[in-house]
Amino acid sequence: MAAELAVITPALNERDNLVPLYQAIRAVLDGIDWELIIVDDDSPDGTAEAAADLARRDPRVRVLRRIGRRGLASACIEGVLSTTAPYFAIIDADMQHDERLLPEMLRRLKTDGLDMVVASRAVPGGSDEGLDGGYRKGVSGLGRRLARMVMGIELSDPMSGFFMMRRDVFDSLVRRLSGIGYKILVDILASADRPLRVVEIPYTFRRRRAGASKFGGRAAVDYLLLLLDKRLGGIVPPRFVLFCLVGGSGVVVHMAVLFAAFRGFDVRFEVAQAIATVVAMTSNFWLNNILTYSDRRLRGSAMLRGLISFYLVCSVGAVTNVGVATLLFQEFGSWILAGLAGTVVGAVWNFALSAFATWRRPGPSA
Secondary structure, three states: OOOOEEEEEEEOOOHHHHHHHHHHHHHHOOOOOEEEEEEEOOOOOOHHHHHHHHHHHOOOEEEEEOOOOOOHHHHHHHHHHOOOOOEEEEOOOOOOOOHHHHHHHHHHHHHOOOOEEEEEOOOOOOEOOOOOHHHHHHHHHHHHHHHHHHHOOOOOOOOOOOEEEEHHHHHHHHHHOOOOOOOHHHHHHHHOOOOOOEEEEEOEOOOOOOOOOOOOHHHHHHHHHHHHHHHOOOOOOHHHHHHHHHHHHHHHHHHHHHHHHHHHOOOOHHHHHHHHHHHHHHHHHHHHHHHHOHHHOOOOHHHHHHHHHHHHHHHHHHHHHHHHHHHHHHHHOOHHHHHHHHHHHHHHHHHHHHHHHOOOOOOOOO
């Protein structure tokens, strides 16, 4: 018999949490036709093997192992698309979400004419006591405010990673999802072509049972990229916007180094310009490696190779910039138009070629 409810849990280095999660879900969903889909992003700690062991013992458990791809949102999307259940829930593997709410969430979806039920830490009766310290709570609160301000989302806890939804509603908006980062709920709400019928129910966010939190700078950057993508309507890649912002910071670095070398240390202008160019390109590479391409960050010897390829790409981009600007200036006589056009062409060139040559996404590995 096909499952009525699919519980999707993205997992990265969650080996020690899988059995307790499975046992808890099995206990609370007694009497309901359910399946548990564990989406593992090729965890090095043996998460996939632990999940496969569960699946061998209980056919209601299925494992989706992704090679060469990471990200909670995209893992959730692939997990949902792998099931035919008419209802699905998203729940973390770390036991911080209260699985005891699942039957009530399903009942509300089936009887109240809702599209989605969200477990909220921010409504009366809810709590985020499981977050580590004031910093995490502050960042979470800021993320909620940004979602409401930038996207107009009225939910009290749009950052929640614990919700249940009707599959047909998900199918109606899946092609508009960005799949960026860790906040799939914001992605869904911002991608819907109509206000979804949503109710929030309170829950207490528990402390992690085992393992380490995945929150960090990369998660924050991915969240900002998601908001950018939704706000720009998918027309301009958010990564390109961030790439350009980093490039803008490079202009500041360039001028500061040029001023210091030329005016401060009396270095010949040509030499000072060359030094400033190399320093600015190095700064841009470093910031792009940390921010723009945080999901493909280069480390060790790969960073040195990446830096050299970035120098080459940007050098060709500079030549392209000058060539286009010169051609347009000769044609139209407007130095402003020519300068802007050259800058845009150079930026697009640098972005496209560096994504291919410097931060190419690794392919599947054995």
